[in-house]
Amino acid sequence: MTPEELIATQKAQFEAMFDMVTKTMESMEKLVVLSMQTVKETLQDSAEEAMTKLSAKDLQGVTARQAQWMEPVAEKMLAYAQHVHEIASGAQADIAKTAEAQVAEMHRKFMALVESSAKSAPAGSEPAVALMKSALENANAAYEAVRQASKKAADMAETNLRTATGEVRKAAQHSAARAKRKT
DSSP: OOHHHHHHHHHHHHHHHHHHHHHHHHHHHHHHHHHHHHHHHHHHHHHHHHHHHHTOSSHHHHHHHHHHHHHHHHHHHHHHHHHHHHHHHHHHHHHHHHHHHHHHHHHHHHHHHHHHHHHTSOTTOHHHHHHHHHHHHHHHHHHHHHHHHHHHHHHHHHHHHHHHHHHHHHHHHHHHHHHHHHO
16 A cells, blocks of 8 residues: 555545544534424423413313323424434434445455555465455455344334334323313
């Protein structure tokens, strides 16, 4: 590897690292904005709800109002969880894409280095070069297997979150409907 290639490789790695840090910071900023917006809305909703309950004429009115209030609160909690999941999974996908590109590029360059070294290697070193190539290919295959397993796990987690969200939504609607029937 020439000094120019080494400098170019280091520059590319620095740019990739800076890109991942930037994407992480952008995601953190989105999470902070989402959280602050949620807190602000929750405080406002709670104040309005407290004022409504204080103006109720009897305990039955307070109880009925409480049940009606729970469904939108549950919906907002689910929406918040989904937004957090979307932000986190988007950041993870961006970082994974950058990392995969880096690993692929490093693999390509290392294989090129092995090839160029093999050309100038002494006679009889072909088995050692073949062993090194095989080890690199096996390492690359292992990395790919781990990457695919991670992707499947992330997809399964997303599916489970959607299922849980639907179940919680149904339960909240059922509770609200039951409370309405009682009043």
